[in-house]
Amino acid sequence: MRNSVLRRAATIIGFVLVAALLPALLSGFQLQQVSVAISYAIAILGLNLLMGFAGQICLAQGTLFGIGAYVTAILNATYGSHPLAALPAAAAVTALAGLIVGLPALRLQGLQLAIITFGVAAAFPQLLLKLGTWTGGVSGLPIDFLEPPAFLADNSELWLYLMTLACAGVAAIIVSLVLAGDVGRALRAQRDSSQIAEAFGVNLVKTKLWAFAISSALAGLGGGVFAILNGFISPQSFLAPLSITIVIGSIVGGSTSIVGAFVGGLFITFVPTWTSNINLALGNVIYALALIGIMLLARGGVAGLLDRFTAALTTRSNPNGKAGQSAN
């Protein structure tokens, strides 16, 4: 018990230190990239809840992310709403969309669900083009620049970063609360064995749909933040591979961890750019090898490794063996 409190404190302090130091250490451009990474991390947080804790595979998280981005952009560009005011609406609409995507999950599992959701991800860019009158088609939609308050007037990157962090904080709180509550227990119970969970009175339909709705709401929130950060969106940013990339981020970070979601978001934003900067022609080869290498070294994701590390620091003995799971 004492150990877990210590570890929790260590994680929070580490987190705060990193988040606070970043603006001082990084240039405006780099800080902007960190913000983009955090917007992905919000979507990954949702996916972790769904995949890591509820055991449901969704290969359409990038699509839901895109829906959030488009709702934000449409509300802002067409209806003149303030971008920030559009974010809750983006989360709500995406949660509804997620419920629809999640309906087949009541009957399907694993690979079956993965294929259906992947189909949705593949169809999404086409749908955006088809609904060109709302989405602006391939020309995309602009989003108003988020004017910083007076005291940050000449540092808009920092303002955007703080806004993104605040949204990520809300997302992390939601996930923590869900996991601590009844829904979270039900989720884990049905992941481990749906029959036993049902025998103990868990309503599987309600539980699964909850998981999809919350996960999608977070994807929508992340997408809305992403749209604000970029100031412009078009279908080309939400192709099917984005959903795969988000799954990669989730698993590389550690799909049963909140810290892991942030690690994953940073990974999918920065590592492809770094490898491409190392060698333009061989960038993706290096990226692929890095990806495979990480999975070979850290099967439970990077968060699992970090967790073992902090565990070793705080307990000095009896390191918790099961990496991925212990991150709960």
Added chain:
Amino acid sequence: MRPGMRTPKMLMAAAVLALAVGATSARADETPGITDSTVKIGITGPLTGPVAVVGAVAEGIRARVEAANAKGGVKMSDGKTRKIELVIKDDMLDPQRTLANVREMVEQDKVFALVGTAATPNNVAIGRYIEQRKVPNVFMYSGVHKLNAPHEEIGFVPAFSTEATSFATYLKDNKPAAKVAILYLNTETGETFMKAFDKAIDGSGVKVVDRQPVTSQDPTVETQLTALKASGADTLVIIAAPQQGGEAIRFQAESGWKPLTLVTNLSSAYPILQAVGLDHAKGIITSNFLKPIVSPQKSGDAGIDQYLDDIAAAKVNFVFANTIGQVGYATGDALVKALEEMKKPTRAALLETVFNFQKWDNPLLLDGIKLNTKAGSDIFPIEALQLYQFDGQKYVPVGKLLDFEGKTEE
């Protein structure tokens, strides 16, 4: 339960603290990216991913720039000779990555200007930023020219509408009662093309009987072409990315349909026809503004021979007949020339130069086609095309050069 519940407040507090430590904002220098001996230029384009073929633009530019550097550099009007330092980044055609790349190049690498930025949505994505930072974005590889940074950007290749008008003119003159079926890319490219085409055939005997959309992600185009064939059309217009365009060219021949086929220069390059099978491509009509380069042997044309030497020296990753690579090389040449001609080594002077081309030559443009622009009235550097018909071995010119100078539809 996880930690992190109470973190946001702390994060906010800490971040505000960090703010007090003081992050400074960079103010735009008068002429970043230019020293007495170098000028830094940035390129972003899809070097990998499903449309990596377009990455040949960057390669072509590199070939021309390396040739200039091998001669010592570019002699500029202030008397200094500068080498061009290229910064090339891969965006996989994702507008978000284009913006990230541009920001990195502008803020971190401190480039002087951007050149050859590929695709319409990607140029729109960076528009607001480059307008704010006053970074020239010259010779965009996009057939739509008027985007959202009108003071900082200029295109290069002819607008899609120019090609559409040339196709319509050909049909009106040679097949006045043509029944046309169109396979169109369902992006801005296809829409711009069709709008101009419809306008140009309005009131003539040429009628469009069916249209089918295609995307660059479509695995095959059999479905669309089966429908187009069944429409009873005797003429097929193909506006598609190279893979789907190639499949369509093969279909119209293999299926026994053999309509009069007009293919936009997106997918009519010689290497594509080789993949399709030269026999299948016999008779197709396309347009080009570049000199046809049919052989890697010296041709006697100074511009082509120089091009062949330069791409060999730069070891580019495309074959000599690749028209996208050729456009890149032509773009690189225009860049070198613009740097030579600009009156001062500043961004503003570069823009003034490219907005006021006065009938400049280019080594790969067809004889009779010059780069011509005028600030305020003409933002289209190339506005003339030549139609070609493929005879099974090579492209043969059809008719005279079609010049639309000053008449491009926006």
Added chain:
Amino acid sequence: MTLFVQIIVSGLATGAIYSALALALVLIFRATNVVNFGQGEMATFSAYCTWQLCLWGLPLWLAIAIGLAGSFVLGVLAFRVFIRPLLAAPVEATVVVTLGMFVLFQAMVTWLWGAEQKPSPSLFPDGGFSLGDVRILASSAGTLLVLIVLAAALGCLFAFTRLGLSMRAAAFDRVRSVLVGVNVERMLMLGWGFAAVIGMVAAVLVAPRLFLSPTMMTPILFYGLAAATVGGWTSPLGAVAGGLLVGVSESLGANYVGFLGADMRIAVPIVLTLFVLLVKPVGLFGTQKVTKL
């Protein structure tokens, strides 16, 4: 009526391409219980190697023979290096590694041969023949024929031979297979090798139609997965049938469902797959419900 038949024929031609990838996916699943997302890209890599051999002047049959042998080695190597260390790890790790292989092989092809399309030599004659007013392409008919023969042979291998039985056992339950004397690792290795060979055959069959390019197989990945699911993940012939069904229904949907059109036709296989899964979760020809990723 002619149009209707022609639409079905063009659906079959497209479906044959989906079938080819589905067959390779099903084989590796049957033999190793893993869905290899990198299968298509590995196959593209093999097809490029074959093309390169042809370019160096080898006759087509010899190039293909060497390519097939090389693919087997490639599959075995991929298993030894990337998959074997993860046999005891959670399945997510394996999924990410196969996605990593997807990126790796695509990047290697782009790096080695560039992004331009290459003309790929075809096993079948050019052109086609007409039955009444309906036009059938020789390459489509040939592809389909080869696939059916191959699928039947694989079906027999799994159903009737000792090797097939051992492979199925090794894939199904690694621990208990060891107890009954199956050399599990060797079976899995063979499974990866064979799957790579089938993948290469698929790539060589479809390359002349799609043109050889680094991303040749990428857009058909979803269709291949859908085809395998519709046909049933345990049946090679089912994979071929599933591919054809997906192709035909997609072609019909694009032409006869007005609001879909050619640009939203991908909705057809999604709905079809969902429908099949809800009605017959094992797939049309499958025998075993597959939920593991």
